[in-house]
Amino acid sequence: MRKGLILGFGLLALALPASAQVAEPQALTIAAENVTAASTERASAQAGATLPGDVIEYRLTFTNHQAGAVSDVVLNDPIPNGLVFVPGSVTASREDLLVEYSIDDGASWTERPTVEVEVAGEAVTRPAPAEAYTHVRWTITGSVNPGAQVTARFRAVVAEPNQPNSLRGND
């Protein structure tokens, strides 16, 4: 039995064109699952709690409720304040998509974020640390048929003491 699954909701009314602001189903939903809580025996008082150090898996589900196919679908998820992105945790239900990341609050994107580290006075390029990630973005290169769904997942850790990301804002 899976524990810690939290279903989100889409702010559909804020997203649709004015002409379509009627009771239409939401295109984007998010669910969060506490992977750590699901796999760890905890005292009953904490069985459902989310604790620092827990791994949260977010599942974004995009559904095309339009009558026709849609394209240029982009899912953009800023890493929330208090979470540290888990590099390599991103998955998706389709292969025709581009996954990119930002380490500068969405100002720029790349598939492999890097940082420059000064070692013995020399600038060395290294993979960006997990704490540097600010956003993850999926760009579907193909079209999504009516009624079809695209699911994207990533994981993040609830920040523990001294993790800078516990202070980073979520714009």
Add this chain to the structure above:
Amino acid sequence: MNRTTWARKGSALLWAALMGVLIAGAGESLSAQTAEGTTITNVATATYTDANGNTYAAESGQVSVTVGFLGSLDVTSPATSTPASPSTGNTVTWTITNNGNGSDQVQIAATSSDTDVAGITGYVYNTVTYPDLATLNAQLASAGDSVPAGGSITIDVVYDVGAGEGGNPSNVEVTATSTRAGGDSNAATTVVTPDLTGTVTVAADNATIDRLPSNGTLYVESFTVTSNITGTTTLDLLASLDGTNAATLTIQRIRIDGGAWIAGAGTSTSFTSGQISTVEVEYSVDGAVTDAGSSSTLTLSATASAVGGTPSDSDDHAVTIIAPLLAVAKSVHASQADAEAGAPALATNPQPGATIWYRVAVTNSGTAPADLSAPGAVTDDFSGLPVTYAGTVTDAASAVSFDTLGEAGGVITATLASLAPGATAFFVFSVTIN
């Protein structure tokens, strides 16, 4: 030292801005972790374009999780403490820091691995002294004594140190345990080692001692060694000789409290605090009788080299070599009275048939008593002379009497067990001229 920059290529301005965030984060306290009760909301957006080219922007979805309590206690204390032994009312402070993400409440446990070294007598919390853990924990359990996230409390452990415990360690451990579900437990230990300090004293049982040349006999001098060190420690004991005639003595071996002899001039042994022991040093006087009158110094030193300040003390015996020195004087007189008085001497040559008196005086002018107890130690053999024993030999007038005195076959023999330095013993006897 490495300096990390979140430098995405061609985006210096952005990474500089991000660095500002990271630098700020590095200066935050541990309480910067995600606090209990924090709601983390993930808001994602989707954009897409329909078949007619209409763009649907910023359609959002969100989900929230609320962070629960995760306890994390950190207990710290000084690594060591060095109180005096004995002493009372010593304190060591334990700091209990709540590194959890919410307020916490703790209970305390405390142990001492050696209660003679560190016997816990109470606890001080918020300036109030609690006699035992039960009363302390009752206070800590009260509603107003929770520890906020990032906050800390201090507990002073009050303890007494027994006598003679210097250098003996005791691990005093304080454990703090959260009372909340999901709480933590942590402990810290301070090693209490009472200061090892104090003095040692050495006292010779005699300031001076007179010894005959050994001639095979070994002498023993005693010293009283007292450890006033605050704990058990090793004393280095070393006998030595000094003086102009030190070479006339040789240290043979040493022993403590009548134990086994240890060859050589030194040994190291453990002394408890307050221990008083007798250290004996055996030596020989190798000088000859001609060295009589010379002195040497036999010293015993005791040093606590493992104790701060290296306390040490010594004392000595002045050993003087002594020996008897005998002189024999013989004179002849006209009468017993003259012989016993030692004067006047016989003035004229005696005629055959005359009776004359001899006086034989033995004087010890040395520094040691003379043993004249051997048979025939003092003799006067006149058997080859033209005289005949007249029947009288006496020491009645001598201040020192012989033990035996007699005549046999023309030989006077005398013995005396001990003739003191400076003393004279004499006897007189009569013979008739043939």
